[in-house]
Amino acid sequence: MTSGQDDRKARLAQALRDNLRRRKAQAREGTSESPPPVSTPKDEDERGS
Secondary structure (H helix, E strand, O other), X not given: OOHHHHHHHHHHHHHHHHHHHHHHHHHHHOOOOOOXXXXXXXXXXXXXX
């Protein structure tokens, strides 16, 4: 693997750990707040037609 791929894997792994920590903290607080779903171009096409 190249250095760029290793860097990407490390960033993704860190992001997954951070996301897990955040979700666990929210679950402990008892909040059911979640970010709004991300809109994709496919979603836009289906609604716009």
